[in-house]
Amino acid sequence: MIALGRQVCGDLAAASAREWLVTDGLGGYAMGTVSGLRTRRYHGLLVVAEPGGSARRLGLAAIEPVVRIGDRTVRLATDEWAGGSVDPAGHRHLAEFRIDEGVPRWRWDLGDVVVQREIAMAHGRAAAGVLFTVVRAPHEITLELTPLCTWRDAHGERTAYGEPAVAAAADGFVFEDAYRVTGPGWRPGGDWYHGVYAREEAARGLNAVEDLWAAGRFEAGLASGGTAEITAAATPFDGALPAAAGLVAAARKRARKLVRQAGVRDPAGRQLAIAADQFVVDTPAGPAAVAGYPWFGEWSRDLMTSFEGLFLSTNRHADARAVLLRAGATVSEGMLANTADTGTLEYNTADGALWFVHAIGRYAAVTGDLDTVHALAGPVVEILTRHRDGTRFGIAADPADGLLSQGKPGFALTWMDARVDGRPVTERRGKAVELNALWISALASAAELLGSAEFAAYADRAAASFRRRFVRPYGAGLFDVVDGPAGDDPAVRPNQLLAVSLPHAPIRDAAPVSACAPLLTSLGLRSLAPSEPAYRGVHRGGPAERDAAYHQGTVWPWLIGPYADACARLGLPTAGLLDGLELHLAEWGLGSVSETAEGDAPHAATGCPFQAWSVAELLRARRLLAA
Structure with a gap:
């Protein structure tokens, strides 16, 4: 599905703008660019996550390969330095990049010598394997591999101060008691690489310079078909680390299993099934999903919005059930915690719990598992009752029309939640269109699943009010917010689509779709x-x-x-x-x-x-x- 040739691989701008990702099923990952250039502070071969991915630390940043062919030396890495120089520029030798069953693969063409690299992570363990293979060579070559190391928060940088603690270990070393790296022919060393530059961070207006520690080098003499394996693993790392070749083989096997389970046969479908798995993580409380890489952890709004696609469209029904039960156990005052990315649980979303009820309805429709639905009846009733009667941040149904209102000065509680200098860009206080579509659909879904005449009547009343208050004249679509501090907001936004798209949508005509053209x-x-x-x-x-x-x-x-x-x-x-x-x-x-x-x-x-x-x-x- 993903295959790039020399014209992209050899173009630094094009190859550095394309990124690859492999994950460990815990929220950790390895990530970089096709060119090999680390353009983000987040790029590395071993990024270790706390449970749920709410915090991560960057460990092994890169491995710098050098090939010696007789008297000839070829540096295959690509590095950029503060001041703008790129040296070495190994991407010029890069002839091919592929993602093969979820495993990224590079091939450098050095004439009569071709060297390949593959990267994979263990599933369920913070461990990464880098497998080098000599695809073709007329005689033995020497491969030297220098690990560049750090140990820092993934959102920051580290600069040189003293020498980091590097301890000898079998076939390699341990860096600051945090992770271990093993490989062939280890030769200890130690030197700072000063002024490593990340161009994407500079473009984002952030600090772009850090220092990395070159801990020594691995070395292997390899003939055609020979391999060199590097494995890096976070604590605990007692005993032998898993072989890189085994990690690559296991990753491909898992990808084939995911594709079979999803029941997809076309290239895009296969790739998407593998991509979906990258977000699913195991936590001590059960399965969840990371919202995005490289900087997000688990967000309940994103998880519940993604629920059907990640779990039901890929036939991961057991995981889906566990996700719902786990979420149901966390309901507080009728709300789901949105994220722990800031270090503490934050209940600051007006729609996360309504997306949760939607997810339950979709789960029931796809699986027919009403036992799980009934096990979740308590949280569902609490959510709908508290939303009707009132909960945090002014979230409550208006007694006059049954529509859901929300908002508190200085907060943005809908999915449009960006802030600048602590002030929301799109506050959207009042009765937001997508929240009320979700509210009506949640009431109607709960009425069906739980046999509640009370919820059914409330849904009908709110739907009638919705059609009366949100529909704009002359087929102009729907208001984005009504009864806000400044009155009704006619801004043309995509939020109105949910009033047509949800299972119990209150609108059944094409005006909102036409308005969104x-x-x-x-x-x-x-x-x-x-x-x-x-x-x-x-x-x-x-x-x-x-x-x-x-x-x-x-x-x-x-x-x-x-x-x-x-x-x-x-x-x-x-x-x-x-x-x-x-x-x-x-x-x-x-x-x-x-x-x-x-x-x-x-x-x-x-x-x-x-x-x-x-x-x-x-x-x-x-x-x-x-x-």
Whole structure:
């Protein structure tokens, strides 16, 4: 599915803009670019996660390969330094890059010598394997491999101070008691690589320079067909570490199993099934999902929005059940904790719990497992009752019309939650359109699943109020927010699609879909129409600039799911709707779908290169439109 030749691999800009990812099923990962250039502070071969991925530490940053062919020396790494120099420039020798059953593979063409590298991680353990193979050589060559090391928070940098603690271990070393690296012919050394530069961090307005410790080198003499294996593993690492070749073989075997389980046969479907697995993580409390790589951990809103695509569209029903039961046990005052990425649990989302009820309904529809639904009846009733009567942040149903209102000054509680200098960009206080679509659908779903006449009546009342309050005249679609501090907001946003797309949607005509026509792109939907005064078509620059554009025109691929639902429900044409996103699998975060893209054409990808709900909704939409 993913294969790049010399014209991309040898072009530093093109090859460095394409990233690869492998994960350990715990929230940790290995990640980098096709060129081998570390363009982000987050790139490395061993990034270790705390449970759920809420915090990560970067360990083994890179392995620098050098090939000696007689008197000839070829450096295969690609490094950039503060000041702008690129040295070495091994990408010039890179003839091929592939992702083969989820395993990234490079081949350097050195004339009559071809060297290959493959990278994989253990599943369920913070361990990575790097396998070098001499594909072709007329005689023995020497391969030297220098590990570049650090141990720091993944969101930061580390600069040289003293010498790090490096202890000898069998076939390698232990770095600062945090992780162990093993391989052939270990020769201890030690030197700082000063001024390593990450160009993507500079583009994001962040610190871009750090120092890395070259701990020594591994060395092997290899003939054609020979291999050299490097394994890095975080604590505990007693005994022999798993062989890199075994990790690569196991990763491919797991990928084949995931594809079979998902029941997909086409190349895009196979790749998406593997991509979905990258977000699913095991935690001490059960399975969950990381929202995106490289910087997000678990977010309940993202998890529940992604639920159907990640778990049901891939036939992972046992995991789906466990996710729901785990979430149900965490309900507090009718809400789900949104994230622990800031270090503490935060109950700051007005829609996460409603997406949870939606996920339960979809689980029941797909699996028929009503026993699990009944086990979750208590949390569902608590969610709906507290939302009706009132809970945190002013979330409550208006007694006058049954519609859900929310908001507190200084907070952004919907999915459009960006802030600049602590102030929300799109506060959306009042009765937001997608929240009320979710509210009505949740009430109706609970009424069906639990046999509640009370919820059914409340759903009918809220739906009637919705049609009376949100529908704009002359077929102009729906208001984005009604009864807000400034009155009703007619801004053209994609949120109105949920009023047509959800299983118990209150709207059954095409006006919202037609209104969203200016939002549609080949990579998803813009978050605001270009005709709106607040529209921003560029999503780049420093944190404040990017956050100001985040929901003001930036394209979101996940919204293709609600758009596809609405079109399918109304019988509107969908030919070619997903083609751009399927092509996107080979454009940026390779084999996956980005978090966002710029509103202005050509819609350059932005945000996380690997985003859970983007992958999940493409998976779900493909299955929906193929039915």
